[in-house]
Each structure stands twice: as C-alpha cells, then as structure tokens.
Amino acid sequence: MTGTWVGRPERRREDQPLITGHGAYLDDLPAAGCAFVAFVRSPLPHCRIRGVDPARALAVPGVQAVVTAADLPQSLRHLPLSTIPLPPDFVLAPVPMPVLAWEEARFQGEPVAAVLADSRAVAEDACDLVGLDLEALPAVGGIRAALSGGPAVHSTVPDNVLFRWKRSGGAVDDAFSAAEVVVSASFAIPRLQAAPMEPRGCLAVASEDATRLTLWCSSQDPHRPRVQLAQLLGWEQERVQVVVPDVGGAFGSKGGLAPEHLVAVFLALRSGRPVKWVETRSENFLAAYQGRGMDADAQLCLGGDGSFRGLRLQLLADAGAYHLGHTSVVSLTATSLATGAYRIPAAEVSVVGVATNKVPTGPYRGAGRPEAAYFIERLVDLAAARLHLDPVEIRRRNLVAASDFPYRTVLGTEYDSGDYPGLLDRALELSSWGAAIQLRDRERSQGRLRGVGLALAVESSGNSAWETAAAVLGEGGRIVLLPGSSDHGQGHATTFAQIAADAMGVEPSRIEVRSGDSREVPLGVGTFGSRSVTVGGSAVLLALEELRRRCLIWAAHLLDVPEERLEWKGGRVVPSTGGEGVGLEELEAAARGHTSDDLPELRGDGRFTLPGLAFGSSACVATVQLDPETGWVEVDRLVAVDDAGIVVNPLLAEGQVIGSTVQGLAAALFEEVLHDPEGQALTESFLSYAVPTLPDIRTEIVTEFRPTRSPLSPLGTKGVAESGCIAIPAAVANAVADALSPIGAGLVDPPFTPEKVWRHLGGASDE
DSSP, X not given: OOOSSTTOOOOOSSHHHHHTTOOOOGGGOOOTTOEEEEEEEOSSSSEEEEEEEOXXXXXXXXXXXXXXXXXXXXXXXXXXXXXXXXXXXOEEOOOOOBSSOBSEEOSTTXXXXXXXXXXXXXXXXXXXXXXXXXXXXXXXXXXXXXXXXXXXXXXXXXXOXXXXXXXXXXXXXXXXXXXXXXXXXXXXXEEEOOOOSSOOEXXXXXXXXXXXXXXXXXXXXXXXXXXXXXXXHTXXXXXXXXXXXXXXXXXXXXXXXXXXXXXXXXXXXXXXXXXXXXXXXXHHHHHSOBEEEEEEEEEEEEOTTSOEEEEEEEEEEEEESSOOTTTTHHHHHXXXXXXXXXXXXXXXXXXXXXXXXXXXXXXXXXXXXXXHHHHHHHHHXXXXXXXXXXXXXXXXXXXXXXXXXXXXXXXXXXXXXXXXXXXXXXXXXXXXXXXXXXXXXXXXXXXXXXXXXXXXXEEEEOOXXXXXXXXXXXXXXXXXXXXXXXXXXXXXXXXXXXXXXXHHTSOGGXXXXXXXXXXXXXXXXXXXXXXXXXXXXXXXXXXXXXXXXXXXXXXXXXXXXXGGGEEEETTEEEETTOSXXXXXXXXXXXXXXXXXXXSOOSEEEEEEEOSSOXXXXXXXXXXXXXXXXXXXXXXXXXXXXXXXXXXXXXXXXXHHHHXXXXXXXXXXHTOOOOBXXXXXXXXXXXXTSOOOOGGGOOOEEEEEEOOOOOTTSTTOBOOOTTHHHHHHHHHHHHHHHHHHGGGXXXXXXXXXXXXXXXXXXXXXXXX
C-alpha cells in the first residue's frame, strides 16, 4: 500500500507532550491512599534462607506489612515457566522463577521479602531492618564453568542445563569430510543491560470487594501481563484491566509480568489499598532481566574456491538462575538465523541453556539476531583470511541471490524477499570501499592501525504472528484507531495515522490513535520484535477497510444510491455519476444513536495473521582506527543500507536505524555486564556500566533504504527498529580484527574497550 501519506517523512506527533514535561509515566500516576512496596533482596549470589525476621521493620511507624514467599498463595509463588510455543523436541528443566525466593536465593538481587508502607521512603528504609539469616552456598558465574563441574544452581538440575535443543539440515558430516578448508572459532558475547531511562514499576488497584483489579505498569503492552495475571489469579480476563501509560524505554526488558508486579497485586488485594512499586536504578541493574550472554563454538567448511559447504554451531546461552517465559526465545531465534544471508547447503545448530547464579536473561533489542549475525559474519571474515580472499568477494560467491526468493534455508527458515547482493553493492558504494581500503593500506605503511569491516544481517520480524485493531468513526468525523500494538516510543500515533489517512482519504490530523488500555482494546499481542507496522499496521488496515465498507452501507442508505455506484473521494462517499455525496461527519451524525438492526455500527474490527515471519536485511560497513598507546577504538564512519520493505514513514524509520546503530555501537565498544566467577555483580550502576553519552559517539553515520516488498502483508513492510543492534557489532568487530591483523593480535570479542584492546596490543607486559 502506498498513497498520499504512506511513504512521507512526517514528524512525530507524539513528541510535544513528552519533551515539554506533560507526559504521564508510571510514577506520575496519582492514587489516593496509596501504599508503597519495596523489596528485600539477596546480597549473595547463592544462599539458603534459614529465616526472615520482620520484627524491627514492623516496629517502624508507617510500615503495614512484611511478606515472604510463605505468605503468597501457591498460584502466585512462581512466574509461568514458558509463555511461548517451543519446538516439540525442546528439552526444558522445570525451574520457573519464584516471585519471592523460597528456601534458596539463586542470584544477587533476587527478592526475598517485601515491605509495604505508607511512603516509599519508609518502605525502602524498613527493608534494611528486615533480618535475614542466610547461609552462603557455592555459586557459579561463568557459562563454561557451570557446564564443567561447577556448583549446581538447582539440586534438581545437577548438570546446570536448563534447556537443550538441536536442529540440522543437509548432509553435515559429508560436507565436513569432503571440505578442503575448515575454519573453527569460539566467540563470546557478554551480557548487556537494557538500561531504559525509566526503570520498571507498577500501580495495582483492587475493587472494594477484591473481585476486580486494575494494574498500571511500565510495560511494552497490556495484553501479555493481563493474560498472565488472570491465569495466575485463576480469574476470567474480564476481571483484570491492565493500562500502560507513557513508557520511558524498554528495549525488550519490559515484556510480561515481573515478580514485583505480582507482589504489588497480592498486597493490593489483601490490604484494600492501591499499591505502587517504582524500581530504583540499582535494583534495575541487579534484578531486571538482562540480554545477550552467549558463547559459541563454530565451524565453517568451504571448498577451495571459497564456496560455503557446511556449518556447525553450538550455542551456550547464559540463562541465569531461572527460565523466564521468554528466556529461550533468544537462542531459538539465533539458531534460526545461523546461516545469515548465505547459501549454506548443510548446517547443524544446537543450543544449551546454562544455569548460572545470575539474574535471568531475556529478549533485549535484537534478541538473538545480533548473536547470529556476529557468529556467521566473523566466521566469514576468518574464512576469507584463511583463503586469502577479499572479504567482499567471498561474500559475493555465497550470498542468496535476489532471484532465489522466497528462499528456504537448510535449517527451515523461509525468507520472504530480499536483494542481499544489491544491499552489499550499495553499502560498498556509499562507503567508498575502494578508497577506504587504500587509506587503510597507506596508513598501515606508516605504522597506524586502521581497519575496514563489513557485515550483512537478516532481521526477522512479526513474532507472535497475529494482532488486532479497531477503527471507530467518532464525533465530528474523526477516526479513532484502537490498535493492539502498544506504543512505547515507536511512533504509532504517527505511522498508523498515515496508514489511516490514505485508507480513508483524510488528513492525518483527523486520526486519533489510542492504545495501552486492555479495557479499550481487550485483545492483542503487543509491541516487540519489530512487529508493530508489519503485523499491527496490517490489522489497522483491515479494520479501516471494514469501516469503509460500513460507511458505504450508510452512504447508500442516506443517498438512496446502490453501494456499487458509490466511491471514495477526498474523504467523502460520492456517487460515481457525480454529486456532493456524504462526508464522514455526516455519516457519524446520522448513525449516532441509531438502534435499528438494518444498518451497522460505524466501527471496523481487524485481525491480521502474518503467514510467516517477514525478513528485513542490512549491509553495513565500518571504518575504525586504533590508538596503540591507549587502546581506544575510534569508529570514524558507519554506513548502513537497510531493506525494511515498504517504509511508511522514512523519517521515523531512519530514526530507528540511527538509534539502533548507536545502541549497536555501544555494545561493540562500551557495554558489558560483569560478574565475578561466583556470580557477584560488578556492574551495579552507571558508575561501572558504560552507557555512552553524546560526546562518546563521534561517528559519521550514513543510512539508506533499499526496499524489497514483503509479499506477506498488505502493507509490504518488514521490521527495521533493531537493524543497527544486529549488524553493527559484527561490522565493527570485523573492522577491529582487520586493524589488528598486521600485528597478529588474535581474536577479540566485544566490547572493544580501551583496556581490552590495549592488553591485546601487549600493553599488559609493560606494567
């Protein structure tokens, strides 16, 4: 679908209230008579809970209650073990996360008890007075240590394997036996902190008779928390309302219920008072689930001409202490994209989810796709070096061709559309690849460390393939959209209004978009995995088409003209033979209060199901220079060319690409969650976790879209919001490896911090 408004770079209509301080975030919500809950958290990575003494805390004026796991009903003691469909041969150990630690705490920061008080300050201070009798237990913080005889995180899982899965396609053993070259490598991608501007929080309000509940929460959507909450309470969903106010960032870290939400709900139902929880930044670092954290042992076999023959990839995923409902989705996504943008006729991938004494992991922007891109793109560069082939040429010989689409990989993943060679060519052109290589060689001859790196990536979008929307003709002829996709920074009010403006033939200013309230939109999925426009926007379009159909019925009635002789023109329904026709305002006025069954309500409902995942793609080029005295890596220039299908709003799409590119740069250069070998957290605040600020990003970023239409949706769109996070770390890694290649400094995994690079350059020997 393209038209007057789709494809135009419209400015975001959501920004004005947010940048002028008129937004309403979770902690801005008033609640008369509100109580506040704070949490007593384990200071140890692994310990036996021998006792909890609330006496001193309960003696503090204003403290209403101290609760432990023993106070919770059985149904509220654990989060759901899995909330996503898993492959039939997926082996999962039954270790769901407790809402409050029971008998043992298994990571530092795990909630052990909760304090309810009249003020937030009193609740937080009283937490320090709750007596904990803890017995330290052996703990393990490293993935490989946990697998090689390290202490068991759970006595019921002595090998520390929380989940396991394997898939293969093609004659893998034959490919490796006949191969002329085999390239092997081990990689490590560290954990990352989502670090949203607004930490997590919720406000739970129960009805007077405790039979209904409203939960406001800083979340990525209201629907998943509502479904989970009703399930755990044993209630019909109609008794639960979830509302998502303005959200200060999520990046995947606010999907579904958190344990703290359930405690707030329990206390609200028990006390009869509204209960609010607002997470502190230090709590967010310790207790909010983290992303990435994956090692890989990889092998790529090739013919002497550089043709890819086979791939073996074993992923070791740091699951943390428990399996959240979406922990394993990251690994499954990574394996599904293991072959990247290349034709590889045989592949075997396996996943081992490893228990460690750390906070669990879950989706973080990219969620498996950055890991897949990193592993295959690093392998491709290593293969090029082994065969003395240009890294561009080895890619050209193995890329899936534009004529191959739809393309089914040997692992069973079906790519809907794309032009990977075209993306590569354009990225090389925009980056002046030849000139960049000449500059690199010239500076190398003068003793400088300069590198150029390339990476291609495939981005799946449309997870949880269905979504809903409604379109209502409101007073004055305004159109109210009620999408199941909930906005938390993506620009839905702008993009969905553009879709509606074209569908209804009106200005976007006549479109109102409301989301985030399960009472208004009771059925939906939500916003994650770059699915909003592709799935949610298509549901909006179907709802609008139904609204148009109903408007035609009404217009035929008012004009006494058969429907087949009516047409849309400039937001009006007019006879094809000419005449004034009838506008949306007149249609709404005529239908208002109408009770006859012979004419429909002027409301359209749409539900769209994506028949398969839509796959965006990108090609990126990075140029870097290294300072041998300090180890500082300067990324001079980044070029990103993306195929996001039909782009509804190029301005917003470019903003998503730039934002994710900076986040990808942060992962490549700065960010890393660290623990000691026993799981003790070493990055507990922004003092030790290096989120870059504007002066740290001095990179020239060049972006461009080169779309191929997806055949899977009426809009022809694909995801793009995570592309920079996916491709940039691999491109920067290849550039850094290229810069280090003249001195044979060996493999380096991200982040490429000054200390790490300096040590690889031999700096440690000078101490």
